[in-house]
Amino acid sequence: MKLDAYLKAQQKRVDRALDRHLPEPKTHPAVIHEAMRYAVLNGGKRFRPILAIACAEALGGRVRDALPIACALELIHSYSLVHDDLPSMDNDAFRRGKPAVHKKYGEAFAVLTGDALLTHAFHILAQGANAKILPYILSELTHAVGSKGMIGGQAMDKQISLAKQFDLAEISYVNIHKTGQLIRMSCVAGAISAGAGKKWEREIALYGECLGFSYQIVDDIMDGDGFAKIMSRHEAREEARLLIEKAKRSVKPLGARAGILTQLADFVLNRKE
């Protein structure tokens, strides 16, 4: 299957599921529910949920088992962006060409909207994930996006920007944690939902880890930031390429089933936005 068509079809599917899983905009108090939908239903690429679904399918799982988990992952991604855009954090006024949540609804409601999206992610998981896998997937997910994972990466990113300098170890920590952990976890979540077993969970975790790290390096190259500041663009690009090769090798034993995963890995390296 052509990757473009696959991405479009999955994006539509995820968008429909997100719309279903989010409370109606008029739910009381309306401001918070409107803001939640504004933050999520914004034409995002849905890369993390698509990764979860693709990994689940590659390992023989069913989309309907992966879909609620995929939605939870996207809500966590959305909450992290809402809080990241806040004036005290990155102070970004725009997100995907539209006013950031704090610009549209004010800072207090942006804090609360992020909190609500994070909480709702776990609500979806509680209701949608198979009860047998819930303790394990919840434990892994909260670790991946907690203070030793995604939030740890955001904290280090802030420390770096306050210190106005960083070294390779620090910027690697940010890339692996701030961006990488949720991407890695999206792949692992797909594998867990498919009941793939420990061996394949580990392979898929490696695939996701390489994808997540190179995703941020490519971002850095595009923005002339982070990694691209402490090595040449050529070196950074080479680093990203090696990671993508490693990712592809880790799923090679899946044979024909690795098709989409291989294409997704190349997509991360070659994307232009």
Add this chain to the structure above:
Amino acid sequence: MKLDAYLKAQQKRVDRALDRHLPEPKTHPAVIHEAMRYAVLNGGKRFRPILAIACAEALGGRVRDALPIACALELIHSYSLVHDDLPSMDNDAFRRGKPAVHKKYGEAFAVLTGDALLTHAFHILAQGANAKILPYILSELTHAVGSKGMIGGQAMDKQISLAKQFDLAEISYVNIHKTGQLIRMSCVAGAISAGAGKKWEREIALYGECLGFSYQIVDDIMDGDGFAKIMSRHEAREEARLLIEKAKRSVKPLGARAGILTQLADFVLNRKE
């Protein structure tokens, strides 16, 4: 048992468990883990965890089953205070006589610390709650503290403070949701951990609902705020008293086992801080 001694003993037990459940302060990146501990280990009364434990015990449950859940509830309470104190929210510089998290660590790290505490609450739940009750308790908890619960109450509270006016329906909504929902859920969580069954869950939910609502009314009377602004202190006090009577009636069938719950209800009405 005298309530004072009970409260002190349980507070110690909860403090020890919180200390165990929180990551070490030097865990990388240290700033976030220090701030998490600063926000939680601050001499708090641990009223919500104690309620959960007391309800569990009154219904024949074991403390060791209720304790991880009780810690998760306290972490959620702590995160809500960290975010509530932010300049864009209530803008409180002090909490329990010490600088608020955003005053001590800066606003960005306060946002992240709140996020980390909320996430870690669910991590503790994933690892500590009985797998059989996890889907149910996670679903109930995320509803109680989400956009239709605690966060909804915080949003309405902010709307009221921006509009500089409110009516009885609005301030009741704030009290029931912002403060009441987590207190109610603490009781329900105790009941669920004890495997009390639907009938007792409902009675304990009523008990917790009455406690939570009157807790906030008593706060309002002490602060001359909210409820105490739209009715006389005497009327507000009478409202709180009726709620506490109702709470006590709902646990009366437990006989001698209701002892602590009855005393906790009186404690809510008569507390001076």
